[in-house]
Amino acid sequence: ELEIESKSAFYVWSAIISMLFGLFLLLIFSATLIKNEDLFLPFFTITTGILVLIIIQNIFPKEEINKLLTFENKIDTWKLIGWVILLDIFVVLPLHAAFTLIVFPDAEQQEVINLFKESSGISLIILALTVSIFTPFAEEFLFRGFILGMLLKRYSPVISIVISSFIFSIAHEPIARALAFGGGCLYGWIRVKTGSIYPSMIAHALWNSFITFVVIFA
Template sequence: MKKTGDQLDIIVKILILIGMFLLVLLVPTILQIGGAFPNVSWAIYAAAVLFIVVYIGIAYLGWWILKPNLTRPQFTKFTSEEINTVFKTYGLILILNMVFNIVMKMVFHSDATENQNNINALLSSNTVTLIVFGFAGAFIAPFVEEFIFRGIIISYFFKHRAWWLSIILSGVIFSLGHASSNPISFALYATMGMILAYTFKKSGQIKMSIAVHMLNNTVAMILTIVGLLLTK
């Protein structure tokens, strides 16, 4: 029987979180290695397949760790009220992102975060990577990141006290996982992480924050890919 967060030593919980955090940071390296051999087509395809397999494996591992800590069904059918909440939450994230981006452009004369620049560079490397990373970013990353940055963090740390502390912690660690070149871009991702954490904690269902995250990533990926294709 797997242990819940309440049954684990704090050191073990921290090590689990660090391990999952590093896996999320390192998995894009697989695509970068494949792209380092542009004249070897099989290397690019092999890297793409390995990336998807490993990423899905990380998602499964995150769910395996998280599941014992959950006390209610998580992936029930969405109600109309829940769908409405998902779109409202995404709208809030969209507005805040626009505000942060405007301030970042005014202060740092940049309208893109370092994380977005890294994504653009990876998507621009080759067509296979564009398709695979675009798909993974929209449909796999929301599961991976929500299981880790929302589910595990909130279930493992401050679960029974300091209601807002786990939300803040979730946002800060989520932002640490996204490259930030200045305090405003860091605040942007931290705020998004806190909104997703609040959504999960308030609803008690990880499907809610996953749905918001997936909607956000899908729209962002579509706009990014269209923008890259138009500039070629």
């Protein structure tokens, strides 16, 4: 089993805060550079994923990077991915619906759903690809790769998963935070269980693709 390099709380949180601040600056830069609304989100998302991956490869120990970026294509891995999807659909989603009805009884739809309804043609295709593929790519490298990877250097797996999932949920709209937190815990669990970022990325992409399909065709 891979032994994770231990770091101080100051180091861990300084790295996480610096990363989030840097991405905030990237967001401002992207909004200034990309004026086309259809291209802004995919540009920012893909750029974020690539930059986070580059940072991970330069500050994490080689052994951790090799494990993180190795996908074991075996039946047990796919079973775990299947369990994550099933739990997302039959546990997290119903709990999210109940939470939303209680806490946000008069809430409007998520902004991303409105975007889907307002899009058509090539704009709809770009949005669907961004939500289904590009977003899981970027979010998994950021939240389960970098942030969870950093937290594991200081805290237990359970605490690290909960904290990273909370940060993940804060990055979403208020109405979607319960769903994001639950999903974040599942993706964090499979990332810790396998040591690889790819199972959580695949599960996240399948989940987002499922939601995208429902929103477009329902």
